[in-house]
Amino acid sequence: MExxxxxxxxxxxxxxxxLSEEEVKKLEEELKFSKEFQDKLEELxxxxxxxxxxxxxxxxxxxxxxxxAAGLKIKTPWYRRIxxxxxxxxxxxxxxxxxxxxKYNPQIIDKVVEQQKSNLTAFYKENLKPLLFTANLxxxxxxxxxxxxxxxxxxxxxxxxxxxxxxxxKQFFEIKSGSIVQNADNLKQFENELxxxxxxxxxxxxxxxxxxxxxxxxxxxxDKNTVAINPNIWNYNKALTADLISFASRVSRRKLQNIIxxxxxxxxxQKDLNRMVNAVRTARTNKYIFLTPDSIFSEQYSFNQxxxxxxxxxxxxxxxNNMKEFTKQFGNFNVNFGNSxxxxxxxxSWERDFDVYIDSNICRVHIPAIVIPQINIPxxxxxxxxxxxxTSNMRNFYFNFPEHSKGKNYSYKYFYxxxxxxxxxxFKAFGFDSSFTAKNHKLDSLMxxxxxxxxxxxxxxxLASIFKYFMQDSTSSSRQNxxxxxxxxxxxxxxxxxxxxEQMQKELRKSMPQSQPKKPVEI
Amino acid sequence: MKNKKKNEKLPLPQILNLxxxxxxxxxxxxxxESTFSMLVQRHKEKVRNIIYLTLNNHDLxxxxxxxxxxxxxxxxxxxxxxxxFTTWLYRITVNKCKDHLRKMxxxxxxxxxxxxxxxxGYESAxxxxxxxxxxxxxxxxxxxxxxxxxxxxxxxxLSYQExxxxxxxxxxxxxxxxxxxxxxxxxxLKPYKQELL
Numbered sequence: 204m205e206x207x208x209x210x211x212x213x214x215x216x217x218x219x220x221x222l223s224e225e226e227v228k229k230l231e232e233e234l235k236f237s238k239e240f241q242d243k244l245e246e247l248x249x250x251x252x253x254x255x256x257x258x259x260x261x262x263x264x265x266x267x268x269x270x271x272a273a274g275l276k277i278k279t280p281w282y283r284r285i286x287x288x289x290x291x292x293x294x295x296x297x298x299x300x301x302x303x304x305x306k307y308n309p310q311i312i313d314k315v316v317e318q319q320k321s322n323l324t325a326f327y328k329e330n331l332k333p334l335l336f337t338a339n340l341x342x343x344x345x346x347x348x349x350x351x352x353x354x355x356x357x358x359x360x361x362x363x364x365x366x367x368x369x370x371x372x373k374q375f376f377e378i379k380s381g382s383i384v385q386n387a388d389n390l391k392q393f394e395n396e397l398x399x400x401x402x403x404x405x406x407x408x409x410x411x412x413x414x415x416x417x418x419x420x421x422x423x424x425x426d427k428n429t430v431a432i433n434p435n436i437w438n439y440n441k442a443l444t445a446d447l448i449s450f451a452s453r454v455s456r457r458k459l460q461n462i463i464x465x466x467x468x469x470x471x472x473q474k475d476l477n478r479m480v481n482a483v484r485t486a487r488t489n490k491y492i493f494l495t496p497d498s499i500f501s502e503q504y505s506f507n508q509x510x511x512x513x514x515x516x517x518x519x520x521x522x523x524n525n526m527k528e529f530t531k532q533f534g535n536f537n538v539n540f541g542n543s544x545x546x547x548x549x550x551x552s553w554e555r556d557f558d559v560y561i562d563s564n565i566c567r568v569h570i571p572a573i574v575i576p577q578i579n580i581p582x583x584x585x586x587x588x589x590x591x592x593x594t595s596n597m598r599n600f601y602f603n604f605p606e607h608s609k610g611k612n613y614s615y616k617y618f619y620x621x622x623x624x625x626x627x628x629x630f631k632a633f634g635f636d637s638s639f640t641a642k643n644h645k646l647d648s649l650m651x652x653x654x655x656x657x658x659x660x661x662x663x664x665x666l667a668s669i670f671k672y673f674m675q676d677s678t679s680s681s682r683q684n685x686x687x688x689x690x691x692x693x694x695x696x697x698x699x700x701x702x703x704x705e706q707m708q709k710e711l712r713k714s715m716p717q718s719q720p721k722k723p724v725e726i
Numbered sequence: 727m728k729n730k731k732k733n734e735k736l737p738l739p740q741i742l743n744l745x746x747x748x749x750x751x752x753x754x755x756x757x758x759e760s761t762f763s764m765l766v767q768r769h770k771e772k773v774r775n776i777i778y779l780t781l782n783n784h785d786l787x788x789x790x791x792x793x794x795x796x797x798x799x800x801x802x803x804x805x806x807x808x809x810x811f812t813t814w815l816y817r818i819t820v821n822k823c824k825d826h827l828r829k830m831x832x833x834x835x836x837x838x839x840x841x842x843x844x845x846x847g848y849e850s851a852x853x854x855x856x857x858x859x860x861x862x863x864x865x866x867x868x869x870x871x872x873x874x875x876x877x878x879x880x881x882x883x884l885s886y887q888e889x890x891x892x893x894x895x896x897x898x899x900x901x902x903x904x905x906x907x908x909x910x911x912x913x914x915l916k917p918y919k920q921e922l923l
Contacts, residue, residue, distance in 0.1 A: 211905065211909075212901060212902060212905040215901070215904060215905035215908060216886075216901050216904075216905075219879055219886070219904065221885070221886045221901065246912065247908055249922070250908045250911055250912055250915075251880055251908070253857075253861045253911075253915075253922060254861065254865065254876065254877070254880040254881070254908075254911065255880045255881060256858065256861075257858045257861035257862045257865060258779065258862060258865070258877070258881055260771075260775055260881075261771075261774055261775055261778045261784070261787060263771065264774070264788055267766075267770055267774075267788060267791065267792075268763060268766055268767065268770070270788070270792060271766060271792055271795050271796070272763070274792055274796055275796065275799055
């Protein structure tokens, strides 16, 4: 059955004379018997007529052919034809030029990279000043540097520069937060232990002072947040330690033997010592390690001490008048190794030269690629244990136990990520009393000697977090004390309130009129 | 002898019909570029009208017609004599118009919307309006794919076959589109039913 739409479509084709003879015959037969069909045919015819009459043919343009002829004569110039292909031609030309350039000068990219590198390094090397010079290193700091390998960077933020070597003998330095050796009078205790006279104390101070300026200029900083560290500082550390032990040995060999095993004492003859100290001071290592917000690299850099001294002299003359400017120049250095370095580390090529560990409060840089001038000085790490023991009373970390735990065998359990790396901290086993003092920088030695298992997955930073844990615990205990005090106070107040209420009841009874007893009614 | 010489000097009378398009093209291919102007002369008005009917814009007619004949001139050497020259010519013309409409649509995307844009739909009968103009406006409102075959048929008188080759679609589609165009036109002219239909 043909739809109306198709039938009407045939009608439309019929009026356009587009049907075959057979189709026309068939359609005309149908038209005879269908009024509706006839009406539709008429309607379509009217629409066709309207369409044909509605649009006038466009007027002729007498200049059309002339214009076309002119258009045909004007041949498209070659540069217009080339214009269509200009992007392809451009890319091809650049590619060919690059290929030719690289063929005959393959080093050019390296040169450009090196040039950019040198520009960058020059930028970060500008205006470097010794950080430790302005940190006003005290003799105490120098003493702590000798035995605890630590120098203060920023006392406000408790940041320090820690030097050390890992179990593989790789030397490293790290900028550490929150574990700075505070003024614990280590030097004074050391002097007292050796029972030094005032002259000997002066000599001790003189030794420390003589190293102070040299050590101070080993760490440079500038206003672009760059820290430059001279690896030679390790040798200064060794020489200083040897110098101090040698001095102590001369003062009192017997007392020093309490600190240092006898087999080490023979190493520090005055002759050997002088040779070592001279070797350290004359060893010029100008290859600094630069820590910048963008990268870590090692570059040759010579710090002009004389020029700096002159500048400092000038500054010190103007200091009284320009104190603010002075602090702006030197006082606002911010060691910032957090997010920026951590992000950069992901896709940097530092690993070729440096092993860099970045934690929330630490930035450690191993430097296997840099040759530090080796001087024959024995390893002091073993001596450090003994130094620790004589300065054990000079501690800066305090841990408070709750009062009620006094004398009991308490233990803390601490798990790091998973149970395999956990450990128990048993107080009784260490003979701890109700409170004990411990020194956080001693933890490194503890780690080596007593807690060998700590090496499995722990680093100093993690240990710091352990102590945070304890600190939190101690604060919670102190909070418990506070609550207890508050509860006691509240009890007292409640007792007072009860008393006051009783008193009020009594007064109220007194003030009430006394009711007369009723007489019996007689019936 | 004299008559013979006279006959040689006189140009041969050129009585051309549609079939002669092929011979003109052949002569053009052989190097006689003057035949191209004859082709232009014969077909320019048809081409101009198709452009006008398709785009409904007087101003564009000559520019696009120029483009059409320039394209024909460049490509006439590769004409394959498989179909009528007019079919090929109309196809080029319709394609040029389509190109232009495409460009206009792209431009409209980036042009700000106008408040006075007319929407397709019923309108009340304006008084004293010219009937031809009303129908013309109604045709202009038809979609391109319906309007072009309708006008090629009713104004230019092309056959369904020629239209199908020009707009590159099936004859059945042309037949259907022309009918749908007429139905659409009837709907658009409903407000004027009494006067027109």
